[in-house]
Every structure is written in C-alpha cells, then in structure tokens.
Amino acid sequence: MAEKTVKTLAEFESEAARFALSLAPIDRATLVMLSGELGAGKTAFTKAAARTLGVEETVNSPTFVLEKIYLLPRKEGHPMSDFARLVHIDAYRLEKGSDLAPLGFDELMKDSGNLILLEWPEKVADALPTPSVRISITTLPDDSRTISYAP
Numbered sequence: 001m002a003e004k005t006v007k008t009l010a011e012f013e014s015e016a017a018r019f020a021l022s023l024a025p026i027d028r029a030t031l032v033m034l035s036g037e038l039g040a041g042k043t044a045f046t047k048a049a050a051r052t053l054g055v056e057e058t059v060n061s062p063t064f065v066l067e068k069i070y071l072l073p074r075k076e077g078h079p080m081s082d083f084a085r086l087v088h089i090d091a092y093r094l095e096k097g098s099d100l101a102p103l104g105f106d107e108l109m110k111d112s113g114n115l116i117l118l119e120w121p122e123k124v125a126d127a128l129p130t131p132s133v134r135i136s137i138t139t140l141p142d143d144s145r146t147i148s149y150a151p
Contacts, residue, residue, distance in 0.1 A: 007144040012041060015147055016048035019135075025082045026132065029114035033121035033128070036137035041145055042119045045137065046088050049117065053086055061119075062090045067103045072115075084113035091120040097127020 006012045023030055034042040043061040050059045054073040062068045070086045087108055094100065108114050109129060121128060136148040 001150040003148045013048035016045045017052040020049035020052045025112045029109045031131040033131045040137040083115045087116040089118045091123040097124040
C-alpha cells in the first residue's frame with residue numbers, strides 16, 4: 001500500500017491529477033473505489049481527476065442521481081485518450097450490490113474504455129469485482145488528508 005499526505009487543497013488536487021494520469025485501460029473497465037468519511041474528499045478527488053482527463057463540464061456528487069457519465073476528449077496527444085468515458089457513481093444511498101443493476105453496472109464493467117470512480121464501495125461490496133485500485137482518504141486533525149492506495 002502506498003500513502004501520500006497532502007496539506008492543502010492544491011496538493012490534494014495535484015495528487016488526484018497525478019493518479020488519474022497514471023492509469024491505463026485494461027481488458028475491462030478500470031474500477032477505482034474511493035472510501036472515506038463524509039467530507040473526506042472523495043468527490044473533490046473525482047473532480048480533480050475529471051478536470052485532468054479533460055472534462056470541462058461541472059463535476060459534482062451524483063448522490064441523488066447515483067451515476068454521471070462524462071465523455072472524455074479524444075484529442076490528439078491527450079494523455080488519457082485511451083479512456084472514452086469517466087463514470088462517477090456514488091453508492092451512498094444504495095443498500096446492497098444488486099442496487100447497481102439499474103445503473104447498468106455490469107455492462108459498464110465490460111467496456112475497457114470506461115474509467116469508473118465509485119464512492120462508498122462498502123455499501124455495494126457484495127456485487128463488486130476486484131478493483132484496479134482502492135483509495136482511502138482520511139482527514140487528519142489539522143485538516144490535511146492522507147490518501148492511501150491499495151490494489
């Protein structure tokens with residue numbers, strides 16, 4: 001497991017950007033699970049990653065709509081041109097893994113062009129495949145954050 005402690009929002013966003021640029025498609029969707037308490041920064045991490053990948057529209061928490069899909073630019077020379085879509089899922093309001101089915105989760109997982117960032121994976125753990133990366137964000141007493149990465 002790797003860990004990084006960031007003290008400012010700028011450092012946090014820079015770390016999220018670095019992480020996003022480190023990803024490459026695999027034979028199925030790339031699934032990144034984001035865990036942490038309310039307010040830890042899961043959505044802020046996703047926003048910074050999305051901006052790095054070229055998403056220009058406003059990225060906010062899909063808590064009430066559960067899922068948002070952003071098309072990623074396919075510009076010549078864009079560092080993430082191999083991913084076609086960023087799929088942002090917030091499972092906070094879900095009760096079990098089968099609640100992912102109406103979102104087309106199984107189909108989304110089959111497409112190697114999808115980068116899926118899933119907040120609150122513990123809510124739907126019974127339906128999740130092995131993730132590409134597990135990220136845990138912990139808020140420290142001084143409001144800095146520790147970001148832990150595990151396979």
